[in-house]
Amino acid sequence: MKIKKFKYENKNLELKINPINFSNLSLLVGVSGVGKTLILQGILDLKKIAQGKSLGGVEWEIKFAIGKDKTNYLWRGAFEKTDSSDSESDFYDYLNDESTRPKIIYEELYFENQLLIERKENDIRLKGESTPKLSSCKSVLNLFNEEEIISSVYENFNKIITGDDSNDVSSIGIPIEDFNKILKKHTTMESVQNANIPIYLKLALAYKNKMEVFNTVKENFINIFTQVEDIKLEPLEERHFPYFLIHLQIKEKNVSKWIPQNKISSGMFKTLMQISQLFLCAESTVILIDEFENSLGINCIDTLTETLLYDNRNLQFILTSHHPYIINAIGMEHWKIVSRNGGVISTKNAEDYKLGKSRHEAFKQLIQLNDYRKGITA
Amino acid sequence: MNIYFLVEGQSVEPDVYPLWISYLVPELKRVENFDEVDRNNYYLFSSYGIPYIEKDIINAIMDINSLGKYNYFVVCIDADAATVFQREAKIFNLIKDKQISLANNTSLKIIVQNRCIETWFLGNRKVYVRNPQRNPLFIKYTRFYNRISR
Structure with a gap:
């Protein structure tokens, strides 16, 4: 999926994000507190809505393209405003009580400018036909996710992931039987990429099934950490549990023993997971990375840039950063300069400020802007 | 007359110099980009701290020369623990070492804020x-x- 244009309002929070046009790579830049993270959270809210959450006060409009033929869609809608200052409450889900959940006021899905679904409160029309009465709190993307024309849209919203997702290593131990089943199920790279499993497990599958993509991940990792000679994901030999304990192990030059996972630096581990994410996420994934310098890290920037340049998997990256190195490394044509006036967040492109003609380094040109220096106004 | 100001600080100078200029030379109007000067304009570039200003001086000279419209290149730096002479000499030497020179129609003026711009407020x-x-x-x-x- 490619997010092309995004507009968002959260009336519960009195927050508004003016329309933003996104390309394959967008770097949100601006001073702390300006609203960069809120933009990412707004996009994630749409994923939650597609998954069936009801987010009080949220009104949205998103244009996106799906598939190789880049079919254009537009999805918009609004939930009723609630008293809560928080739009999302897991408490509603816990109660599973529809009567307390915020209801959808309207919702529309267009397919190449043709209205596919139109909803006004409880009246839903799918391709012009009325549908039986359905939940008034759940998006049509969720309600009709098994309909052929909707399922790909629904699935593509699930492909919006955050950089933090790759740090999830909660499922290190898996019963051997289950692991073998998964191993047999995912024998191709595409199958591993599309699997809805943690990235650590994907890497283990790629390793155990001797996939070329594992070597790609390894080579990129070694390019960054040149002291590393080899990596493997094997159970520690001396232990015999009924669980397959995937243990990342690293072999360094001039060190005879393999270094076990708990002795590997957290930065190295994180980097490996992030590189794995780049190569093992599903095709057309939208990757949101907040504070790029803190997650993927400066030493991964070249890998990322290269992956993007030679990307034939239709990935989309939306990043935020304050770091001069990263801002300088990512061309200013990808920048979205964020400013905020009260609760209204706006973005502009570098070309709107006529940046790029000077010999000064790109970050220095950025910080001259009044909209950057005084990016937050009341 | 067009002036290119390169100031060292990130918060004081970018606020103070434009205000001073508006009182002292009200006909001088600020432009947002270095290449937008025409007649009686000035451009102000903040260097965000001394470790970076040397590189910025060279880049600024290249911008100034490429445009050919500036009469003055004014570098505003703090003396800090050094003397005015030492600070000026450092800039002259930097330009000499980098084998770069300002185009003939532009004059270099160095304002050493002794000991720093805040000192002047005393x-x-x-x-x-x-x-x-x-x-x-x-x-x-x-x-x-x-x-x-x-």
Whole structure:
């Protein structure tokens, strides 16, 4: 999926994000507190809505393209405003009580400018036909996710992931039987990429099934950490549990023993997971990375840039950063300069400020802007 | 007359210089980009701290020369612990070492804020009275920073 244009309002929070046009790579830049993270959270809210959450006060409009033929869609809608200052409450889900959940006021899905679904409160029309009465709190993307024309849209919203997702290593131990089943199920790279499993497990599958993509991940990792000679994901030999304990192990030059996972630096581990994410996420994934310098890290920037340049998997990256190195490394044509006036967040492109003609380094040109220096106004 | 200001600081100078200019040379209007100067304009570039200013001086000279419309290139830096002469010499040497020169129609002016731009505010009696405190440490600092009394 490619997010092309995004507009968002959260009336519960009195927050508004003016329309933003996104390309394959967008770097949100601006001073702390300006609203960069809120933009990412707004996009994630749409994923939650597609998954069936009801987010009080949220009104949205998103244009996106799906598939190789880049079919254009537009999805918009609004939930009723609630008293809560928080739009999302897991408490509603816990109660599973529809009567307390915020209801959808309207919702529309267009397919190449043709209205596919139109909803006004409880009246839903799918391709012009009325549908039986359905939940008034759940998006049509969720309600009709098994309909052929909707399922790909629904699935593509699930492909919006955050950089933090790759740090999830909660499922290190898996019963051997289950692991073998998964191993047999995912024998191709595409199958591993599309699997809805943690990235650590994907890497283990790629390793155990001797996939070329594992070597790609390894080579990129070694390019960054040149002291590393080899990596493997094997159970520690001396232990015999009924669980397959995937243990990342690293072999360094001039060190005879393999270094076990708990002795590997957290930065190295994180980097490996992030590189794995780049190569093992599903095709057309939208990757949101907040504070790029803190997650993927400066030493991964070249890998990322290269992956993007030679990307034939239709990935989309939306990043935020304050770091001069990263801002300088990512061309200013990808920048979205964020400013905020009260609760209204706006973005502009570098070309709107006529940046790029000077010999000064790109970050220095950025910080001259009044909209950057005084990016937050009341 | 067009002027290119390169100031060292990130918060004081970008606020103070434009205000001073608006009183001293009101006909001089600020432009947002270096290549937008025409007649009686100035452009102000903040260097965000001394470790970076040297690189910025060279880049600024290249921008100035490429445009050919600036009469003055004004570099505003703090003296800090150095002398005015030392600071000026450092810039002259930098330009010499990098084998770069300003185009003929542009003059270089160096304003060394001795000891720093905030020191100058000590001269404003509305902001600062002559002997405001008896605190010995404060008196010591005043002696160091207040260049008028020397």
